[in-house]
Amino acid sequence: MCPPPRPSRWAPPWWAGVLPTVVLPVAVGVITLVGTLLTQPHVTPMRLLDAFGVVLLLAGPAALVVRRWNPPAVYAGIAALLVAYLGFGYPFGPVPLAAVTALATTLLTGHRAAAYAITAAAFPAVVLVRVLLRPELGFPLTGASGWLAWVAAFIAATELWRARRERREQAGAAAAEAERRRGSEERLRMARDLHDSLGHHISLINVQAGVALYLMDDDPEQARTALAAIKQSSRDLLHEMRATLGVLRGVDEEPPQHPVAGLARLDELVAATRTAGLPVTVEVAGDPRELPPSVDAAAYRIMQEALTNTRKHAGPARASVRLTYTEDGILMRIDDDGAGPGVLATGGGNGLPGMRERAAALGGSLTAGPRPGGGFRVDAHLLTAGVGR
Incomplete structure (x- = not known):
């Protein structure tokens, strides 16, 4: 059994836990804004991107900061912002990126039913807004089918990732439990060995000490024999205790040299008992x-x-x-x-x-x-x- 690792003296800075929470929303916001600005000259929006459009555009990435507080609520809010942004006729670009990120977070945190329900409501809403704003273009069957296939593939990939992560976590938990159980079994085994060895040798020492005291004056030779038995039994006990304590401390590099039980x-054993x-x-x-x-x-x-x-x-x-x-x-x-x-x-x-x-x-x-x-x-x-x- 190895000794437990020493606790680290280095404490992570306060921003170590904040950084992962903030970096992703900032990255999503930058990609969304820059991508939309680059896309705007190549599309024919009903309305050019203005200050209100930028607010709608960045509100979704900003909401990702609290995505782990309540993933379904954050996902629903970002989806509503996406529908509102498109409903005002602003140019289309990598706008759904925040919603897709919130969808992944909702699935990975185990809120699968909520993720499916919100997606099932948001996707038709986006298509409906498109049809209402540009009725002259008709129903975008090809585009809607492509987006639906992409969303389905993304959900399937996220579910696969979630399943693999859960399997790894379960395997890690099982390995930790097995290690804990092995440690408990080893401690129990050593406790039994100590109990049996202590009981046996101390009982012998007690009996022989009584014999030595009783015969010290009348039969010194027999008393000397009893004392020799005490010495041998105590030596054997010390050897067994040293071996067991060495295992507990993890310091023995070589196997014990005394006979194994x-x-x-x-x-x-029979001779000592007699x-x-x-x-x-x-x-x-x-x-x-x-x-x-x-x-x-x-x-x-x-x-x-x-x-x-x-x-x-x-x-x-x-x-x-x-x-x-x-x-x-x-x-x-x-x-x-x-x-x-x-x-x-x-x-x-x-x-x-x-x-x-x-x-x-x-x-x-x-x-x-x-x-x-x-x-x-x-x-x-x-x-x-x-x-x-």
Whole structure:
């Protein structure tokens, strides 16, 4: 996991957000005015462009400044200005540019129904004004058809752009959500590892410290053995915590050098458990084979947590572990004959939920509860199908 980026100390100037809002309307206004003035000598308008015409001509581009405030209202207003401008008989040029820009903004902001409705009203109005002002020319069938085709093509291109932008936004949102979920899963995995490792090693240290204190005077040699076990267990705990904290800080460039949690450390786990005063027997059935790392680590952690819980809650007891390799994964059964499940009966703590989460993450299952004849039983089925090595 990479550390979050540092916030930038550079703050954009106040005009950085205003500039895009103003530049487009100014550009549209300049193009509209200059284009109309250049076109005027080549057309036969009923009325030459005057001051009032310039006001009508530039009112549409000016309205684009607030186009994102209410796109349908701005589009409707600009369309009305266009019809009014043409209705006064002023020369035609790139006059519809502001209306086309407002149409694009209305579509791109999701107001599709309003955009279609305003266009359906404005286009016939423009054609009608043309027919009323120049009846001697008749109905401009060719020109109207060409303009209608152009408007339809523009709308189709804008819709395609909008759809592609939405897909990109959705893909970005999905990628961000996937990254967030991966981060959450990684944090949960490390939290489970810390819980299991801390619980196991601290439980061993607590037991061995009690043995050392009890035998310090009567059996110094046994007390020395208990202290050696405490030293080894604390060293292992420090190694595992350093590896986990290194991942959290993102500072480890090389993989950890201490053994990775897995069934290859089963003998070590059993020996430490026996040293802590819990007799354990192990039985392996089926055809032992190398498991995917995620399954191997989950199997070890489940067994570690189950044995830790037995030491903490079962009282004087014996435990047995049975591993059965199957075609689709591995079956695990951890039994004890202690006085009872104690706190586990109420589901308290994080041990059982953590074990169930590990199994469920691999598509497997885990059940835990009192076993027939007394004691407690944990059954886990971890699947290897579909799990990468």
